[in-house]
Amino acid sequence: MFRPISRQLSQATDQPSNPLDLIIEFTFDGRLMRARNGDTLAASLLANGVNAFRRTSISGTERGPYCLMGVCFDCLVVVDGIGNRQACLTPVRQGMVVEPQRGARTVDALENTDQ
Amino acid sequence: MTEADTVVVGGGIVGASIAFGLARSGESVILLDEGDIAFRASRGNFALVWVQSKGLAMPAYAAWTQRSAKEWNDLAAILRSETGIDIAHSQPGGFTLCLSQKEVDARLTKLQQFHSQPNVAHFPYEILDHDEVKRRLPHIGDKVVGAVFSPLDGHANPLLLMRALHSYLAMKGSEYRPTHAVEIIERTPEGFRVKGGWGEIRTAKLVLAAGLGNARLAPMVGLEAPVKPSRGQLIVTEKTVPFLHNPMVTIRQTNEGGVLIGDSKEDAGFENVTGTGVLSVMADRAIQMFPRLRHLNVVRTWSALRVMSPDGFPIYDQTSCDPPAFVTSCHSGVTLAGVHAMTLGPALAQNARLPETLAAFTPKRFHVPAN
Amino acid sequence: MNRIDNIDSIADRYDLVIVGAGPAGLAAAAEANQLGLTTLLADENISPGGQIYRAITTTPVKRRSVLGSAYWEGLALVHDLEKSVVDYTARTVVWSVEPALDDTGKLIEPTHFEVGLSQTGKARLIRARRLILATGAIERPVPVPGWTLPGVMTAGAAQIALKSSGLVPEGRTIIAGSGPLLLLLADQLKRSGANIVAVLETTPRGNFTAALPQLADFLCSTYALYGLKLLAKSRFSLPMRRKVSGLSIVGSDCVQRIDFNDNGISRSIECDHVLLHHGIIPNINMASALGCELFWDESVHAWTPVVDDWLESSVAGIGIAGDGAGIAGAPSAAVRGKMAAIAAAAALGRIDVASRNTMSRPLKKQAVRLARGRAFIDRLFCPTQPMLRPTDPSTIICRCEEVRAQQIRDVVNDLNVQGPNQLKAYLRTGMGPCQGRMCGSSIIELIAEQRGVPVHEVGHLHLRMPIKPITLEEIASMPQSQAAKNAVMR
Numbered sequence: 001m002f003r004p005i006s007r008q009l010s011q012a013t014d015q016p017s018n019p020l021d022l023i024i025e026f027t028f029d030g031r032l033m034r035a036r037n038g039d040t041l042a043a044s045l046l047a048n049g050v051n052a053f054r055r056t057s058i059s060g061t062e063r064g065p066y067c068l069m070g071v072c073f074d075c076l077v078v079v080d081g082i083g084n085r086q087a088c089l090t091p092v093r094q095g096m097v098v099e100p101q102r103g104a105r106t107v108d109a110l111e112n113t114d115q
Numbered sequence: 116m117t118e119a120d121t122v123v124v125g126g127g128i129v130g131a132s133i134a135f136g137l138a139r140s141g142e143s144v145i146l147l148d149e150g151d152i153a154f155r156a157s158r159g160n161f162a163l164v165w166v167q168s169k170g171l172a173m174p175a176y177a178a179w180t181q182r183s184a185k186e187w188n189d190l191a192a193i194l195r196s197e198t199g200i201d202i203a204h205s206q207p208g209g210f211t212l213c214l215s216q217k218e219v220d221a222r223l224t225k226l227q228q229f230h231s232q233p234n235v236a237h238f239p240y241e242i243l244d245h246d247e248v249k250r251r252l253p254h255i256g257d258k259v260v261g262a263v264f265s266p267l268d269g270h271a272n273p274l275l276l277m278r279a280l281h282s283y284l285a286m287k288g289s290e291y292r293p294t295h296a297v298e299i300i301e302r303t304p305e306g307f308r309v310k311g312g313w314g315e316i317r318t319a320k321l322v323l324a325a326g327l328g329n330a331r332l333a334p335m336v337g338l339e340a341p342v343k344p345s346r347g348q349l350i351v352t353e354k355t356v357p358f359l360h361n362p363m364v365t366i367r368q369t370n371e372g373g374v375l376i377g378d379s380k381e382d383a384g385f386e387n388v389t390g391t392g393v394l395s396v397m398a399d400r401a402i403q404m405f406p407r408l409r410h411l412n413v414v415r416t417w418s419a420l421r422v423m424s425p426d427g428f429p430i431y432d433q434t435s436c437d438p439p440a441f442v443t444s445c446h447s448g449v450t451l452a453g454v455h456a457m458t459l460g461p462a463l464a465q466n467a468r469l470p471e472t473l474a475a476f477t478p479k480r481f482h483v484p485a486n
Numbered sequence: 487m488n489r490i491d492n493i494d495s496i497a498d499r500y501d502l503v504i505v506g507a508g509p510a511g512l513a514a515a516a517e518a519n520q521l522g523l524t525t526l527l528a529d530e531n532i533s534p535g536g537q538i539y540r541a542i543t544t545t546p547v548k549r550r551s552v553l554g555s556a557y558w559e560g561l562a563l564v565h566d567l568e569k570s571v572v573d574y575t576a577r578t579v580v581w582s583v584e585p586a587l588d589d590t591g592k593l594i595e596p597t598h599f600e601v602g603l604s605q606t607g608k609a610r611l612i613r614a615r616r617l618i619l620a621t622g623a624i625e626r627p628v629p630v631p632g633w634t635l636p637g638v639m640t641a642g643a644a645q646i647a648l649k650s651s652g653l654v655p656e657g658r659t660i661i662a663g664s665g666p667l668l669l670l671l672a673d674q675l676k677r678s679g680a681n682i683v684a685v686l687e688t689t690p691r692g693n694f695t696a697a698l699p700q701l702a703d704f705l706c707s708t709y710a711l712y713g714l715k716l717l718a719k720s721r722f723s724l725p726m727r728r729k730v731s732g733l734s735i736v737g738s739d740c741v742q743r744i745d746f747n748d749n750g751i752s753r754s755i756e757c758d759h760v761l762l763h764h765g766i767i768p769n770i771n772m773a774s775a776l777g778c779e780l781f782w783d784e785s786v787h788a789w790t791p792v793v794d795d796w797l798e799s800s801v802a803g804i805g806i807a808g809d810g811a812g813i814a815g816a817p818s819a820a821v822r823g824k825m826a827a828i829a830a831a832a833a834l835g836r837i838d839v840a841s842r843n844t845m846s847r848p849l850k851k852q853a854v855r856l857a858r859g860r861a862f863i864d865r866l867f868c869p870t871q872p873m874l875r876p877t878d879p880s881t882i883i884c885r886c887e888e889v890r891a892q893q894i895r896d897v898v899n900d901l902n903v904q905g906p907n908q909l910k911a912y913l914r915t916g917m918g919p920c921q922g923r924m925c926g927s928s929i930i931e932l933i934a935e936q937r938g939v940p941v942h943e944v945g946h947l948h949l950r951m952p953i954k955p956i957t958l959e960e961i962a963s964m965p966q967s968q969a970a971k972n973a974v975m976r
Contacts (some may be wrong), residue, residue, distance in 0.1 A: 040651070050742050059888055070530055072920055278912045378833075393974060415950055416951055
């Protein structure tokens, strides 16, 4: 679990409020979560107490982000129906529907995207 | 003194399959191979065990292929029981999907030509229209006009096949010697002396299964293998939950879940690189066949060099001396692994001769002057 | 700077495409622009800065003392870029680079590269006369038992969370491993309010002795003062345990504790986070996939691209700048970025050789000065075999395919495996979505161990495009020549 650094430590004196600090909402596994606009999805999930983002396709064990810089592919989630998205490279957006990536991508998840 | 009953030059699927047959017949075998990086069709192939349309203009190839598809069941079973490795062989029947009436017509013409050959081993097949294909493969796209289906077609995992064959050979006491590229082969009174930068080795019998390397090596023992590279590019996607149980000639889902897309052919010399243009055509056609593939992530693309003879059919030949040398060159090493392991290897061990049925595959056929 | 958020607005042709907007890429882009090259700076992240200056324009951590002056130095690089007319595209992956061909399949003259870009699910090919790869570094992946558990991250990842989102780990946090970032991060996180229950330093005793001959050089370097201060501070303010070994992280669904050997005594500390750090190595995936020759750099114990005096790789037209061409830190990366841009301008005939030499002379001097002290740091933190070759047979080596150390040792032995490409065929190590980024360096250690040869004799994974995964639809949208169609439709 991660938490925001204290305001006293983050804010320079006389700093005008940052427009990026606007709060947006998204869901993860059906739970409503709040996030700082401009953050990555991975950071937002960590800030909401989510450590495990997915289950592996081989043993089904839980994994969470490891590198946060696009290298490890362990922060994979389903974003608005599209599977295996790297949460650390995806900006969080208002109304995003996010699910854990449970094993391999499913045909059903792909079907939703067939037009 | 010879070090082995037989030395096999080439540690790919062809060499290892023949070595399997030799070792299973009780021979001591030494397998010579190159190192980590080499032109290795065995690591880059599409892994069909494919029967339909094989052998147009060469009935012997049709029979040999069909026999291999049958022998595959035994090979897979033996490898499973002896090594514990399931090489994911299945024979659910395969489709050739067509995206235009022109493609359907071309297929039909070929099928008719094939089955009108005298003494050809017929294979069962069905011609399906869009609706029938859709009934059998619910995920196909609207652009699929029709398909040819043959129940004899199957597929396997070629990398597990390689691992299982090599595991079997190790268990049977055969020796695998990597980084043993062969430079020179000489005839000796008791057989052959095979040399390279690593030293030399003496053997009674010799099998050349060195893929494209056969072109250079075969003449050293008085044989020929005029093979050239034909580049094929492949795409593999991330793993998905199984949805495609039958192999297509250009698309199949592997046992691990990745979708493999392939079957390009280019005359590109020894350049085993990929090119976005060809990959794009392959990807485009795959999406037309199965629109749901569209959003899958591509994890890797690669190319491999097929071992292509002038007429596209395999080459099998032997020397008349005793003990003999043999040469095997083909591009369908996975399909033919069944006969190589279960028929050819044992024949070379027991009779030190090629099976009679392989007489048609002599490279002497390329000497017939063209009109 | 011209920020492009829509891939279709990227131009068809550039003199120069720079991959990566860290210090090397930022500096290269601004310099190239000064020299009149039309330039595209393509970066995977949301905002410029790379990892070292991550989120420098957007970080919520505004109090400068928290991230430190070395971080805020990056702002000048971004400001230089902002003043330029460079096209900058964020969230953009370069997934392929090929020589551009004409319709008949011949190389076009003068030579161009065809560069495959992908941005939010849409791909394009553009052309560039030259490329500069500024893909930076990755943290050296060092497998320890339990390193795949949720709650385990790299130290760099925790720093990224702090820089980009102002997040600090909540709960008992342990920082473990060896490398210059270890104390830096521990200090930074502690000042940010994290509960650091232990810093487990695994640098072995012998490393300091081995590094001693380089100490004098280090003491004259730009790092010395900062490093010594940090070291002194760590003694009093951080719960240090030095020369520990045998790290093993334990937990069922997430981290519960870490076990280790503390100078002969087995210990165990309960915790909620483990942050691992084992130094950084060049991120070579793109260079390798483009066919750039690599060499084994024993000083950092990693494969590194070969570059000449003008930072050009073995592939003509492709330069490599920054830590991706050898680890030397952010200030050096920026200097090398500038040099690569000057070299590119000269190669394209925008400046003559004399100007190139004049312009780059002070930069070369700077690079030499900034390289001072590296040898000491490299030697001090050079990983040892026991760290890189986990003895616990169940340690996962390939995270994607979940291949364990024992499986690798067995197959290498039983089947006489020579290198990582053969092993990949047998065990799928390196076949997952990370494309070998996380396991490539460890696999070769285990093969070398089993074969009883030096690591460099084992080689490295042979990489191919896409350099990062893109969708099948994106590949299908690429131009299809008649020759390409003929190769598929028969």
